[in-house]
Amino acid sequence: GAVVSQHPSRVICKSGTSVKIECRSLDFQATTMFWYRQFPKQSLMLMATSNEGSKATYEQGVEKDKFLINHASLTLSTLTVTSAHPEDSSFYICSAQGPDTQYFGPGTRLTVL
Amino acid sequence: GESVGLHLPTLSVQEGDNSIINCAYSNSASDYFIWYKQESGKGPQFIIDIRSNMDKRQGQRVTVLLNKTVKHLSLQIAATQPGDSAVYFCAERPGGYQKVTFGTGTKLQVIP
Numbered sequence: 001g002a003v004v005s006q007h008p009s010r011v012i013c014k015s016g017t018s019v020k021i022e023c024r025s026l027d028f029q030a031t032t033m034f035w036y037r038q039f040p041k042q043s044l045m046l047m048a049t050s051n052e053g054s055k056a057t058y059e060q061g062v063e064k065d066k067f068l069i070n071h072a073s074l075t076l077s078t079l080t081v082t083s084a085h086p087e088d089s090s091f092y093i094c095s096a097q098g099p100d101t102q103y104f105g106p107g108t109r110l111t112v113l
Numbered sequence: 114g115e116s117v118g119l120h121l122p123t124l125s126v127q128e129g130d131n132s133i134i135n136c137a138y139s140n141s142a143s144d145y146f147i148w149y150k151q152e153s154g155k156g157p158q159f160i161i162d163i164r165s166n167m168d169k170r171q172g173q174r175v176t177v178l179l180n181k182t183v184k185h186l187s188l189q190i191a192a193t194q195p196g197d198s199a200v201y202f203c204a205e206r207p208g209g210y211q212k213v214t215f216g217t218g219t220k221l222q223v224i225p
Binding site: 004006032034042043044045046049091093095097101102103104105106107109 | 147149154155156157158159162202211213214215216217218
């Protein structure tokens with residue numbers, strides 16, 4: 001089946017720093033990738049849709065300048081959390097649109113101290 | 114706005130029994146539905162999907178039923194095993210769009 005990877009799997013950073021999370025589709029090309037955020041014991045909330053070669057589409061209430069998304073190739077999308085604060089601590093999950101359905105990455109646990 | 118929701122937050126079943134997880138959706142424009150399994154600390158794993166032109170689809174030990182009249186979706190797991198313990202999410206996708214909306218999730222606990 002289609003495989004999506006994320007790196008890093010866990011990251012701890014200090015408040016005020018920026019963190020970059022990578023999402024890769026390993027065995028297929030994805031013109032569209034998605035970034036989700038998940039708080040403990042809650043569902044996945046879509047943050048933005050990442051389109052290869054164009055600007056990302058953000059969901060209502062998601063700050064574009066805080067969550068920078070770059071989709072520079074058909075197999076890689078990156079999410080940069082800028083000036084991270086403790087309230088940004090969460091589980092970030094990406095997915096890639098395959099030929100039939102979305103395939104999800106394993107997630108990245110971000111902890112901001 | 115329209116959303117996908119679940120009736121039961123937690124479901125406990127005895128090993129070997131069948132499990133039924135329910136989901137209500139409200140977006141009548143949705144034409145594609147997916148069930149995902151999420152284990153602790155991991156990303157969602159695709160289980161089974163169904164399109165709106167179908168009312169039933171079967172996989173290995175799993176069956177998804179779709180009732181468009183009452184906007185209801187269910188996931189049936191046969192002979193539930195300890196490895197089935199996880200949180201299960203239903204998700205919907207409106208026609209013409211790629212993004213999906215997740216429901217609130219049901220935690221399935223399998224009692225050995």
